Amino acid sequence: MEKKLYTITIFSENTPGLLNQITIVFTRRQINIETLSVSPSALKGIHKFTITAYCDLDTVQKVVKQIDKRVDILKAYYNVDEELVYQEIALYKLATDKVLSMGGIENLIRKYNARVLEILDNCVVLEKTGLYEETQEMFDELQSRIGVLQFIRSGRVAITRSKIERLSDMLASIEARINRQQEQQ
Amino acid sequence: MTGAKALMEALLHEGVDTIFGYPGGAITPVFDAMYDYMDKFHYVLTRHEQGATHAAQGYARVTGRPGVCIVTSGPGATNTITGIGDALMDSTPLVVITGQVGKTLLGTDAFQEIDMVSITQPITKWSYQIRDEQEIAWAVARAFYIASSGRPGPVELDFAKNAQIAEVDFKSEKCHFIRSYFPVPEIDESILQDAAALINCSKRPLALVGHGVTIGQAEEELKAFLEKADIPAAWTMLGESAMPSDYRLNKGMLGMHGNVGPNIKTNECDLLIAIGMRFDDRVTGDLDAYARQAKVIHFDIDPSEIDKNVKTDIAILGDVKKTLPQITQLLHEAKHTEWIDSFTEYEEREKNNVIQQDLHPTDGPIKMGEVVRKVSDATKEEAILVTDVGQNQMSAIRYFRFKNKRSVVTSGGAGTMGFGIPAAIGAKIGAPDRTVCLFCGDGGFQMTVQELGTILQEDQLGVKIILLNNNYLGMVRQWQELFFGQRYSSTPMANPDFCQIAQAYGIRSAHVGRREELDAAIADMLSDDKAFLLVVECEEKGMIYPMTPAGKAVTNILLGD
Numbered sequence: 001m002e003k004k005l006y007t008i009t010i011f012s013e014n015t016p017g018l019l020n021q022i023t024i025v026f027t028r029r030q031i032n033i034e035t036l037s038v039s040p041s042a043l044k045g046i047h048k049f050t051i052t053a054y055c056d057l058d059t060v061q062k063v064v065k066q067i068d069k070r071v072d073i074l075k076a077y078y079n080v081d082e083e084l085v086y087q088e089i090a091l092y093k094l095a096t097d098k099v100l101s102m103g104g105i106e107n108l109i110r111k112y113n114a115r116v117l118e119i120l121d122n123c124v125v126l127e128k129t130g131l132y133e134e135t136q137e138m139f140d141e142l143q144s145r146i147g148v149l150q151f152i153r154s155g156r157v158a159i160t161r162s163k164i165e166r167l168s169d170m171l172a173s174i175e176a177r178i179n180r181q182q183e184q185q
Numbered sequence: 186m187t188g189a190k191a192l193m194e195a196l197l198h199e200g201v202d203t204i205f206g207y208p209g210g211a212i213t214p215v216f217d218a219m220y221d222y223m224d225k226f227h228y229v230l231t232r233h234e235q236g237a238t239h240a241a242q243g244y245a246r247v248t249g250r251p252g253v254c255i256v257t258s259g260p261g262a263t264n265t266i267t268g269i270g271d272a273l274m275d276s277t278p279l280v281v282i283t284g285q286v287g288k289t290l291l292g293t294d295a296f297q298e299i300d301m302v303s304i305t306q307p308i309t310k311w312s313y314q315i316r317d318e319q320e321i322a323w324a325v326a327r328a329f330y331i332a333s334s335g336r337p338g339p340v341e342l343d344f345a346k347n348a349q350i351a352e353v354d355f356k357s358e359k360c361h362f363i364r365s366y367f368p369v370p371e372i373d374e375s376i377l378q379d380a381a382a383l384i385n386c387s388k389r390p391l392a393l394v395g396h397g398v399t400i401g402q403a404e405e406e407l408k409a410f411l412e413k414a415d416i417p418a419a420w421t422m423l424g425e426s427a428m429p430s431d432y433r434l435n436k437g438m439l440g441m442h443g444n445v446g447p448n449i450k451t452n453e454c455d456l457l458i459a460i461g462m463r464f465d466d467r468v469t470g471d472l473d474a475y476a477r478q479a480k481v482i483h484f485d486i487d488p489s490e491i492d493k494n495v496k497t498d499i500a501i502l503g504d505v506k507k508t509l510p511q512i513t514q515l516l517h518e519a520k521h522t523e524w525i526d527s528f529t530e531y532e533e534r535e536k537n538n539v540i541q542q543d544l545h546p547t548d549g550p551i552k553m554g555e556v557v558r559k560v561s562d563a564t565k566e567e568a569i570l571v572t573d574v575g576q577n578q579m580s581a582i583r584y585f586r587f588k589n590k591r592s593v594v595t596s597g598g599a600g601t602m603g604f605g606i607p608a609a610i611g612a613k614i615g616a617p618d619r620t621v622c623l624f625c626g627d628g629g630f631q632m633t634v635q636e637l638g639t640i641l642q643e644d645q646l647g648v649k650i651i652l653l654n655n656n657y658l659g660m661v662r663q664w665q666e667l668f669f670g671q672r673y674s675s676t677p678m679a680n681p682d683f684c685q686i687a688q689a690y691g692i693r694s695a696h697v698g699r700r701e702e703l704d705a706a707i708a709d710m711l712s713d714d715k716a717f718l719l720v721v722e723c724e725e726k727g728m729i730y731p732m733t734p735a736g737k738a739v740t741n742i743l744l745g746d
Contacts, residue, residue, distance in 0.1 A: 013365050017302055017312070024307045065489035071311045071331055074365040174364050181362060 001056035010049040011074040037155030086158035090135035092126040093150035188318035189218035191355040195325035198357040205237040209257025212284030214349040232635035236607035238268020243611025251278035258284040259297030270308040274598025278337035287347035310338040318353035330360035335368025336487040370502035381515030387456035396423035397461015406509040419447030430586035440468040446531035464494040474738035550724035553580035568620040573605030573629030576659035579729045581624040603632030637690040647714040687718040694718040
């Protein structure tokens, strides 16, 4: 089956060792994680993982089910790029003297819609948010023109295009489940 | 009270009556607390922590309640890994409590500190480190709920020493609900209708019965379902005793060493109805040649099993105890006489080519199969069967017969050699009124032979051990004969005098080398309710047939003729 980049979104309780529980599902199937981003979600106490990985549809379906099965995972699902709005952020550290001597830094910043975060005697730090290809293109240009001292890119953050809000749906169904259970008791 | 005592109270609150284990440094406070609870728990001191876990598994499998182990940190804890992994594969509820160094020492490579939570995460439903005495009631309640609900499995609690010693105001808790955990999926009524329609249309249905029926205690519901639509059924190894052996619709075992009929018919049926089974590769063989002609309905409690190995047309999520009766209501009464009769030809072929020689040989060395059947007959098909792993297991599973449900304890998914003796100990403790017969080989027997000491300490616990000795690691030898050019690498065994070992533990024993001695020895073995070791010298080059070679189609069956 055809391999493509899938974005896997996971909502979990914030308990220690959860990242390990998630990564072992990938490890067992020899799938490399391309990017990983973890942060508190909009709901207190619930964490959100955004993971990208190349695999086929059949595999991503099985991986998501096996992650979803873990006791502390609230919900896991997957999306393809077309279903998502997503961004990455990149920071570029450049030598101040080279930035000054290269000329045209204004054009470069306009061209890539980048920002200057810091200017010091020895270095300048630029920031760009965008798709992987866009942050990479700016890196390639800077690298070839004046060299980049340090470069760092975040994992993907993504939200779905669809109207359905997965997290709130999920919490509503959990609440319904609690109510049913209380009725039964 | 201390955290250690709080643990005892929490276990009592969960209804625990038996604990298997082994003491050691970081768990000593718990064992000290247990000293005051000797009248409340049956504490079973095994001879190795692996034995404790397998014994707890045996107990869990015959009672349906979680088996409990308490062991120390470090090597004591890592020795439980095989049992924990086995329990996950075979959906066995287990609560393993391991000692751990105090929290100020965590992460410092302290004496006997091993990171059990990380090690056990891939092989448990839940692993948790109790670092604070306030968490004891909560963690124990949660552990039992997780281990026993939904698809059961092992849970590990790593109990830091500081929390064992600290004083705590204990208040028992009960866990019925975890918001991120859906143990039993909700039943979709419309899917039941679709599935019933498919069954009602089917001319050649075949049901595959797995461990889920036993776990869900749905034996009666299964029978009602099969009866109404007249559906022949075959079983996976762990599903064996869900139907009586002589039941009209019981068509035998699936898979690699299963019966010819159900394997052939898997590729002839028009509808495959999987009930609480997971299409293991030992059942399916080559998936590309597995039941391609059939529609598939899959009953399971675990959504991650759906479409994992075999693509289903209809998945019925839920507990089979509930889903089976619901669907039975929607079925038309049917008769599939011709289809059911079509199994007979294959039953006859297997009987003539394999079973007759296995059960009724007239000369030559003793066959494993005949020993198994004689013990099965002598126990009136009412015993609990425990097996080790290998040829002994296949012979026992194939030829032992059952009248009662919940009567098979074997290591299926993991295939753990050495499972037998400790699992039989746990089974006997869990079902003291039943006869427990363990079949094992010379290999597996010696892997956990030290547990004979546990039998001794439990006052010659009535485990009937039948050692089918062929002086080989027989199943590997079989593969070497068939697939590795008869190069018997590391499979011949130089064996001790097994009866002398039994004698050292005070266990009665008998040695049988000739067929004529067998009946009397079995009668002697079964004459009391104490431990017994029956060593039977079996055919060295014995083979288990039928056999579907690994990775081949289910219909590619070797009969050894």
